[in-house]
Amino acid sequence: MPELAEVKLMTEFFNSSAGTKRFRAIHKSTESKVKTDLSLTPTDVEGFTVDAYSRGKESVIVLTGMKSGEERNLMVTYGMSGHWRSVNHASKIPNHSHLMFEAFDGSIICLVDVRRFAKWKWVEGWSSNRGPDPVFEFDLFVQNLKDSSHKKVFDKPICEMLMDQKYFNGIGNYLRAEILYRAKLDPWTSARDAISDGKLLALCRIVPLEAYKIGGGSIRDWKNPYGDQKITMDEWMQCYGKKKNITDGTGRTFWFDASFVSEANLQRIKEMVS
Secondary structure, eight states: OOOHHHHHHHHHHHHHHHTTOOEEEEEEOTTOOOOOOGGGSOOOTTOEEEEEEEETTEEEEEEEETTTOOEEEEEEEOTTTOEEEEESSGGGOOTTEEEEEEETTSOEEEEEOTTOOOEEEEESSSOTTSOOOTTTTHHHHHHHHHHHTTSGGGGSBHHHHTTOTTTSTTOOHHHHHHHHHHHTOOTTSBHHHHTTOHHHHHHHHHHHHHHHHTTOOOBTTBOOTTOOOSSOHHHHOSSTTTSEEEEOTTSOEEEEOGGGSOHHHHHHHHHHHO
């Protein structure tokens, strides 16, 4: 599933493809089950412009009527493998394209999603159940954690808490593994104790930013066309897919370095897998 770095990169790809073009309509495929009414786009005869923004794992496309200035916000989530492709003619629309932005010049920006987990809906703003972006809203991200750390949910181990998008928006499976490995922190430390470590909080910004700068992780059938990878993601990753793994309390496979785990927690892990 795309994480913070990949969502940011795809948002930038969308904006690069859209440029200053005027758009006439949005269409969805006949196979799509998403029920969002796309006729609610700005109705200007002169069309509308588009600008995409990201925050953690969320992406919002702002449609602005050329004449009226009317704005509508379309939130897009990418599921496991959704990604944008741009073509210059309808005859070149890729297979599995389920959301399409049609420009007046005939070009089309397509949301390609083989597994059909991607979704879109009209929104007023960012989701209230997701926290600030740990990279691009770092101060707000830290403040949100400090203001919430008294809550019972922070009794959870940090390896599970890092997947909670209300507090760690944009952090997913590979990022949590890399963050905890670089922090040299016992993953089963309580989230409350873990966030008192300034190094962990700093790595919640540094690690996703590094992933973003080298072009993000792979998404099926999509590579960042603007990436200049002097190092591959596999070379950059030090823990994910390489160290010990276990199915955690969220049901996800979690990679970690056992040398950072306390004896008590190692025993707990042995009981979990026995």
